[in-house]
Amino acid sequence: MSKIPILKIEDILIASVQTELHDRMAEDLQHDIMEELGRTNARGVLIDVTALAIVDSFLGRMIGDTAKMTRMMGAKTVLVGLQPAVAITMVELGMELAGIHTALNMEKGIDWLRQNTKNRAMQ
Amino acid sequence: MxxxxxxxxxxxxxxxxxxxxxxxxxxxxxxxxxxxxxxxxxxxxxxxxxxxxxxxxxxxxxxxxxxxxxxxxxxxxxxxxxxxxxxxxxxxxxxxxxxxxxxxxxxxxxxxxxxxxxxxxxxxxxxxxxxxxxxxIAEERLKEHQKAIIELSTPVIEVWKGIIALPLIGIIDSSRARQIMENLLDVIVKTSASIAIIDITGVPIVDTEVADRLIKTIKAAMLLGTRCVMVGIKPEIAQSMVHLGVDLSGVSTFASLQSGLDYAFREMGLKVVPQ
The missing domain is CATH 3.30.450.20 (PAS domain)
Structure with a gap:
């Protein structure tokens, strides 16, 4: 089974999902992100799901949990690239991803992370 | 014989x-x-x-x-x-x-x-x-007309760079609500807007079903990373929504399009000044 690569650019970890995400791969991804966060001390995590056609409740919870875990370690998580059809299905199913910041695309996600992690540094 | x-x-x-x-x-x-x-x-x-x-x-x-x-x-x-x-x-x-x-x-x-x-x-x-x-042929023509009416009835306007407006006019039923949702999300992706203003001035009745559909649209837009503002809430609509127990927490609402736009500009860090 292939792994989702995690890239680091400056202070941000980027995980771009390019295939359908099975439950096992999702768990691995969460684990990898946390490992990588511990190793690099990054301040932001960006999960790109542009290629995903389905986000089920398991994946939704996994993403929510990851966001909570990263927050504990002092990093912010942003989810980018949800497709309109996926968003509609999620809303119809009553999944709202409460507490997770979402952005339209990677550019906007990185912008948001930069702004928010910078603010924290200035405080 | x-x-x-x-x-x-x-x-x-x-x-x-x-x-x-x-x-x-x-x-x-x-x-x-x-x-x-x-x-x-x-x-x-x-x-x-x-x-x-x-x-x-x-x-x-x-x-x-x-x-x-x-x-x-x-x-x-x-x-x-x-x-x-x-x-x-x-x-x-x-x-x-x-x-x-x-x-x-x-x-x-x-x-x-x-x-x-x-x-x-x-x-x-x-x-x-x-x-x-x-x-x-008449039935086919009727279907075409219905499609045209639906398209005409859900325009999405790019008011400013990053701000889109969705003026809703007329009664919203389930098929139209879905059309509105799909249309709005498509335009959000196309224009990469940060804020969407939903104007319900022209919607005569907002019952629980319509409100529910509007909230779903707003939540779907939020999942894409776009904030939604609901404007054009008339006094009687505000009253009926509260009586119906419609929960609009988490959605910024304003009475007029003007105040909604004002809010959107401020959120975007823009300012309108007289010349």
Whole structure:
């Protein structure tokens, strides 16, 4: 089974999902992100799901949990690239991803992370 | 006496036949009798007038050749052969067919096929078809109009770079709500807008269903990373929404489009100043 690569650019970890995400791969991804966060001390995590056609409740919870875990370690998580059809299905199913910041695309996600992690540094 | 009765019987028989012929030849429906090999055994005047060609009649020709101009039995994905359906079910079947008349013009025909039973076996079929071209065309036109109305009724305007507005006018039903949602999300992706302003000034009634659909639209837009502002909430709508127990927490709402725009500009770090 292939792994989702995690890239680091400056202070941000980027995980771009390019295939359908099975439950096992999702768990691995969460684990990898946390490992990588511990190793690099990054301040932001960006999960790109542009290629995903389905986000089920398991994946939704996994993403929510990851966001909570990263927050504990002092990093912010942003989810980018949800497709309109996926968003509609999620809303119809009553999944709202409460507490997770979402952005339209990677550019906007990185912008948001930069702004928010910078603010924290200035405080 | 016997001869007289016989003559009378024949006279009555002829009289009956004239009446049958009169009835069958003066109706607009095309009626034919087919054998189990799809060949036409008998056809009324309507069939001759509509499909008959000058040089060859329609009798003993296969029905698909006369009405469709093809060399094989009708089969999906085109028209479904009613005879085959009748063979399966045993009862009459009605289908909509695309026929070509004697001039080669395309017409829509509603064809009903009735089985003729002899000793419990189907021996022949009666085909009655009616030209419904006008009705079908009118229905198609109606569908096109409905589509056009839906498209016209959910415009999304790019007010400013990163700000889009969605003025809603008229009653929102479930199909329109879905259309609105899909339309808005598509435009968000296309324009990569940060803020969407939903203006419900023109929506006369906001009941729980409409509110629920609007909230779903807002939540879906938020999942894409776009904040939504709801404006144009009239006093009576605000009252009825509170009475209905509609929960709008987490959604910024304003009375007018102006205050919504003002908020959007501030959120974007923009400022409108007099020259």
């Amino acid at each position: 016997a001869k007289n009765r016989q003559a009378k019987n024949i006279e009555e028989g002829i009289h009956d036949l004239t009446i049958y012929k009169k009835v069958l030849d003066n109706v607009h429906e095309e009626i034919m009798l087919l054998d189990t090999d799809y060949r036409i055994l008998w056809a009324n005047k309507g069939v001759m007038d509509k499909y008959g060609s000058a040089k060859a009649g329609v009798i003993s020709e296969p029905c698909y050749k006369v009405t469709h101009g093809i060399d094989h039995v009708c089969r999906p994905p085109h028209d479904i052969c009613p005879i085959e359906e009748v063979m399966k079910d045993g009862g009459p079947v009605t289908v909509l067919h695309t026929h070509f008349n004697r001039n080669g013009d395309k017409i829509y025909a509603e064809v009903t096929s009735y089985p003729v039973y002899d000793n419990g076996r189907i021996t022949e079929f009666i085909h009655i078809s009616r030209d419904v071209t006008e009705r079908v």
